[in-house]
Amino acid sequence: MQILDWIVLLGTLAFIVIYGVYKTRGTANVEDFIKGGKETPWWTIGLSVMATQASAITFLSTPGQAFNDGMGFVQFYFGLPIAMVIICLVFIPIYHKLNVYTAYEYLEQRFDLKTRSLAAILFLVQRGLAAGITIFAPAIILSAVLGWDLIPLNIGIGILVIIYTVSGGTKAVNVTQKQQMAIIFSGMFIAFYLILDYLPEGITFGKALEIAGASGKMDVLDFSFDLSNRYTIWTGLLGGTFLMLSYFGTDQSQVQRYLSGKSVRESQLGMLFNGMLKVPMQFFILLVGVMVFVFYQFNSSPLNFNPKATEAVVNSVHADSYEQLNLAHKTIESRKKELLLNGLQTENIAEIKKLNTEDRLLKEKAKKIISAADEKVETNDKDYVFIHFILHNLPRGLIGLLLAVIISAAMSSTASELNALGSTTALDLYKRNVKGTYDDAHFVKSSKWFTLLWGIIAILVACVANLFDNLIQLVNIIGSIFYGNILGIFLLAFFVKFVKGNAVFVAALITQVLIIAVWWMDVLPYLWLNLLGCILVGILAIIIQVFFTKPKKMVIHS
Template sequence: MSIIDWFIVAIYAIIVIGIGIAASRKQNNTEEYFRGSRQLPWWAIGFSIIATSFSAASLLGGPGEGYEHGFLYLQLQFGDLIGYGLVIFIFLPLFVGLNLTTAYEYLEKRFDAKTRSLGSLCFLLFVIARLGGLLYAASLVVSTITGMPVYIAILIVGVISIVYTVAGGITAVVWTDVLQFAMIFVGLAAGIWAATSGVPGGFGELWRAASEGGKLAVVNLSWEPESIRSLPTALIAYGILAFAIAGTNQQSVQRYVSCADVPSARKAIFLGWFSGFVGVAATLLLGVLLFGFYSLNAGLPDDVKPDGILSYFIVNQVPPGASGLLVAAIFAAAMSSIDSALHSLATCMTVDFYDRYAKSEYSESRSLKVAQGLIVVWGIVGIISAFFVASTGKSLLPFLVTYTTMFLGPLLGIFLMGVLVPRINANGAFYGTVAAVILIVVGSENGWFNFPGIWRSAITAPIAIILGLAISLISSEPPERSVQGLTLWHSSQLQGKPMNRPGLEDND
């Protein structure tokens, strides 16, 4: 890292913190802090939707994936399109029309308080499990490239994320996401430029070498249930997983409900998908070009793993200036996921637990302080978790792959019960979901269910719905007030009716 590289990274960090400070001047109530008073432009929210899921692992893993397998990973973006399309058709009118702050408020309106708490808890476990891994992965790369100790890198990335998230709320998160996504593209462009300018013949020569290496295939039509690089798996299994993430994950839903209306949210979602498609294609392109680059330059050392290809390239081939842009891009990719995780954690814990169950009289200022305090608390927890991973060397990735879908599958099942099946009552939704989780966990441990992990959401959600309906059929029908305007079949009765907070007293 040269002086110019450090200067670029420092300027980027100052701008991010400045956005948080500027946004903090308007943070006087929870409506502004959690949803930006629904005045954020749809295009900014659209970029924020994809920036949230575009982590440092995406920026590092994408080139490695392109290097190893070419453009096949791009098939997953068609699964994303299916997932987003289902969200627009099934969930979006309810989420925006009911004027929600968290997705799980809907579950209390449709079912009861315990189902709402179960849904929110599934989400919290998903994010908490992911937070330390996100922070460590980014910090490890920053440490490798800059030469600073990994613990210092963890502190820097973590503290900067905490500061601007606490200060600016969702407004700061969205606008920094826009900046961060732009920074990611600038960094990718710098990497592509460095690769193409590093060989005689430039882009054309690298493309020829990649073609000879069989790296230009985009579609694999074969039926391979265990492979994410198979189109049927990408469309069905990953499509349903994407539906669960986009439709029940508070990090995504918080952006939809920050839009002014349903058409704005719809445009934001489509922009988010398209920008994500372009972003993934760019990371894969960089990896394909790096394959050509090292094919023409004596290859990579044996100890460089796919996820480390970009780091190795930055350290050894990228000139000053471009290195700073790439490091800033890695910072950006990390923070765009970390700030969203922290803010959504605080929002859910404040709205779904503190505001819902606190015995004291509801107070805007108190709830705002609680949310800000929770961001600090969970930021510190994430830093400690990243320290633990750094000290033990144990990877969180196997845990995340296994349990992410275990949390999201049941969560999708609960929401689909509420929106699609009016006959399911509160006890059916709650106990059907719990029974489905137990069945899948026990079945997986005992070998009853031998299916690839990516299919877990596609299998768990229908099982939860079937069990929920069975339990509901042997008990009473849900009251009329729990379905009117709250299912897909009753949505015409929805007239933008707001949710009552903190306790939704009309359904107690």
């Protein structure tokens, strides 16, 4: 990192925080703080919704996912446009008609207070964990590659978000996310252009796609019915639709974005805008990862992209064994480069595939040696691929910009989460249980205090978290454990009118225990947990209502 990179990075982050505080100064009532004054235009809603979902994990993990496994991960998002249409037709009109401040407020009107509280608590648990991970994800990776201390980095990112989120609430989140998305898109497009520019002369974008295809990276669609395969078109269309319905329809961090719309139409247009752009955006980010893969076919790459892992094994008794694998890896790289520069004839493609298989086996052996050297070091390096490319190949100034992209994405997603956690705690739990009469100013102040509290909790979670197989998968797994159940509760509220609060409450408790058990035993890919949870709570609630709930006796007045 050069001085210019620090200027770009710190200047960008300071601008976002100062702009957010300045634009939302003087927020004094619940309508402004929670709903942003109900004056947000559709394009701001759309960008804010995208920024909320597109955390730093998206821009760190997704390119690494494509680097290792190809474009198939995009199938995960195929259910999103379907979910957006359903939300526009069903969820948004109901929320606006009832003029609710949170999604869970509707559940009390339809069922009872305990069902509202249960749904709110389920949201708070999963979103509170996710908020910590959205801070932790960029922090641990930046810590590893830049040598920064992890704990101060977690605290620093958390404090930046807390400042403007506590200050301006929903409006602050919305106005800053427009700037953050502009920075994010600019940075990713510049990175994509530079990757193509760095390829050898004669390797055009078309040839780069052919090279990626020869290594199996361009296999987008998988129509198999293999339940052990996490990403197929069926998991995307079925499991993905239910996950997106749950996330965008019942998660307050997203609902709060479109409740701030000027009208039902503005909210609907914002969600359709998100539905149209989200899949192409994810496709593009994955494509960046595939182009990084092509880049490293012509340039040397480490045996493991996590610098801490390499450092651990080099300073151990296993250094010689690791170096032998590294030499074999470099030999494979040289041979692949030679074959690719000679053209993609049939016999060359066959040998490239064979070399890729050999290289994967080398990397698996390397992971075992790293674990033997230090079992605490993370051997899975998917999340380190893109940041390695940025730091080792981009010119001065642009490194700072791309780091600003990563931290801005962390801030935008975390801000939405803290904003929603604070408002849900204040309105769904505190306001409904506090005794006495209080004015708007009291609940604005309580929302700010709860936002601060959740910010501190998120920082603490970030400080004790451990790196998972792939960070973007971890966030989706946490969501899938809870979202199906919450979605089922809402669908019962919308469409099954004879089911009452007691039946739904008991069914939801049973369902949550069963879903956690199914996940723990690894019976299904995590995306299917959304569908299973939704179906389970619906069936159980209907059974309990029909067979175990005594009908009220009719009282005849004389």
